[in-house]
Amino acid sequence: MTIDTIVQAFHSRYEDGLPIYRRLAEAITQLIEAGELASGTKLPTHRALADALAVTVGTITRAYAEAERRGVVEARVGAGTYVCSHQRPSWVFSYPDQTPDEYNFGYNIPPSLDRSHELAEAMQSLSQRPEQLNHLMLYQDPQGLAGHRSVVCRWLQAYGVSLDPDRLYFTSGAQHAIQLVLSAFCRSGDTLLTEQVSYPGFLGLARQMQLSVKGVEIDEEGLIPDSLEIACRQYQPRMLYCTPTLQNPTAAVMSETRRKAIIDVCRRHQVLIIEDDVNGLLPEKAPAPLVNHDSEQVIHFGSLSKCLAPGLRLGYIQLPTRLQAHFNTALHHHCLMISPLLSALACELIDTGTADRMLQKIRADMQLRNQRVTQYLSAYQYHNHPQGFHTWLTLPDHWRLSDFVAAAEARAVIVKSAELFTPPGGTISQAVRLAVSAPQSHDTLEQGLSLLAELLAQDPFPDFPL
Numbered sequence: 444m445t446i447d448t449i450v451q452a453f454h455s456r457y458e459d460g461l462p463i464y465r466r467l468a469e470a471i472t473q474l475i476e477a478g479e480l481a482s483g484t485k486l487p488t489h490r491a492l493a494d495a496l497a498v499t500v501g502t503i504t505r506a507y508a509e510a511e512r513r514g515v516v517e518a519r520v521g522a523g524t525y526v527c528s529h530q531r532p533s534w535v536f537s538y539p540d541q542t543p544d545e546y547n548f549g550y551n552i553p554p555s556l557d558r559s560h561e562l563a564e565a566m567q568s569l570s571q572r573p574e575q576l577n578h579l580m581l582y583q584d585p586q587g588l589a590g591h592r593s594v595v596c597r598w599l600q601a602y603g604v605s606l607d608p609d610r611l612y613f614t615s616g617a618q619h620a621i622q623l624v625l626s627a628f629c630r631s632g633d634t635l636l637t638e639q640v641s642y643p644g645f646l647g648l649a650r651q652m653q654l655s656v657k658g659v660e661i662d663e664e665g666l667i668p669d670s671l672e673i674a675c676r677q678y679q680p681r682m683l684y685c686t687p688t689l690q691n692p693t694a695a696v697m698s699e700t701r702r703k704a705i706i707d708v709c710r711r712h713q714v715l716i717i718e719d720d721v722n723g724l725l726p727e728k729a730p731a732p733l734v735n736h737d738s739e740q741v742i743h744f745g746s747l748s749k750c751l752a753p754g755l756r757l758g759y760i761q762l763p764t765r766l767q768a769h770f771n772t773a774l775h776h777h778c779l780m781i782s783p784l785l786s787a788l789a790c791e792l793i794d795t796g797t798a799d800r801m802l803q804k805i806r807a808d809m810q811l812r813n814q815r816v817t818q819y820l821s822a823y824q825y826h827n828h829p830q831g832f833h834t835w836l837t838l839p840d841h842w843r844l845s846d847f848v849a850a851a852e853a854r855a856v857i858v859k860s861a862e863l864f865t866p867p868g869g870t871i872s873q874a875v876r877l878a879v880s881a882p883q884s885h886d887t888l889e890q891g892l893s894l895l896a897e898l899l900a901q902d903p904f905p906d907f908p909l
């Protein structure tokens with residue numbers, strides 16, 4: 444009997460802390476996946492299962508809805524809930540290029556936390572407002588809905604980022620923001636400046652658009668003002684692209700004084716600054732972004748990818764007033780507008796406090812992960828930040844960069860070589876970036892770090908015995 448099978452499976456699961464409806468949905472999913480509930484089987488009525496489990500009918504409704512979300516059952520109007528005849532692909536997506544036996548420090552992705560419940564709640568809440576849903580299905584102004592822009596600006600203000608809803612545009616993430624800026628304001632042959640090691644997504648795009656990129660010297664705080672001054676004189680660049688907070692790959696954070704000095708140099712040379720603030724919300728404490736100091740000198744962008752979820756594909760950008768009209772046209776030509784459904788979802792997550800809670804979780808998880816880095820790599824030279832995703836590790840003299848990356852890969856440890864972050868013609872540092880946020884669990888992280896520590900201590904060219 445289906446009902447007895449489900450009741451038995453439910454009682455055999457003891458997940459501490461899981462709400463009853465999710466425990467039940469788990470039990471049903473497992474029975475289906477194990478073939479114990481065949482496709483086409485009708486599940487018990489809500490009332491019958493509620494009585495058998497001594498829970499409310501509402502709990503059963505939520506459990507069936509959760510099982511439906513997972514694609515294992517379907518509700519047929521007026522007929523009940525059935526095990527799906529063709530199992531639809533699950534919503535669980537794997538991390539890029541990550542296999543269970545690999546220690547992948549490759550991508551700067553947020554730590555693997557279960558966000559499904561929060562996302563489901565936000566979507567459910569949205570789904571209960573039909574008038575708004577109909578509005579979200581229409582073409583909008585390229586800039587995005589004014590209400591959504593206000594919610595995002597208010598939220599960012601609480602983290603010290605001062606943006607103006609009238610000058611804000613939504614984008615499909617930070618990478619899209621860079622692409623829009625370069626295509627709107629640069630022409631093939633223009634020169635751009637950036638840090639001497641910089642975000643590969645920017646370098647790749649610039650190469651594709653035939654822009655010339657020159658690296659500017661950095662220290663532990665990022666760009667050095669005097670070196671920037673010299674580069675401005677030498678190259679007369681169109682713009683400076685930089686990441687003042689948690690620079691990728693060095694994890695450098697510019698001090699307030701340094702930020703002011705960088706703005707000063709750019710003002711004097713009339714060089715627009717493209718401020719990449721994609722990591723800006725990660726540190727518990729960081730100086731205000733450049734845009735707070737001079738919003739007419741700075742094009743500022745950020746996204747929800749690092750502080751919430753990259754899958755949302757939602758970013759934002761603020762332009763100096765004089766560039767707005769041109770940017771508006773560029774965005775319109777590019778994609779007409781960013782899906783308002785995504786900005787609505789983001790606003791829902793912000794308004795309910797979920798976005799704040801997720802960010803706190805990410806920060807807390809990174810704090811623990813970075814403690815592991817100290818534990819395993821303290822004998823080596825590296826730079827990171829307690830809440831940052833990545834560590835920039837300088838190799839000891841006995842290792843050559845390409846040998847180290849290959850030797851790590853041979854042990855299934857994936858790291859990113861400095862070569863990927865170096866603008867054309869730049870000197871390649873003997874360093875690698877470790878995305879400490881990427882390994883799926885703390886155990887995998889520790890095993891990967893332990894393998895790296897072992898490798899760093901090894902001599903790749905031992906003397907031949909005489």
Ligand SMILES: Cc1ncc(COP(=O)(O)O)c(C=O)c1O
Nearest residue numbers: 551616617618642691721746748
């Ligand atoms: C410095 C920097 N800028 C931009 C991006 C792109 O972010 P998004 O996922 O919002 O496109 C990344 C992603 O890793 C990044 O590290």
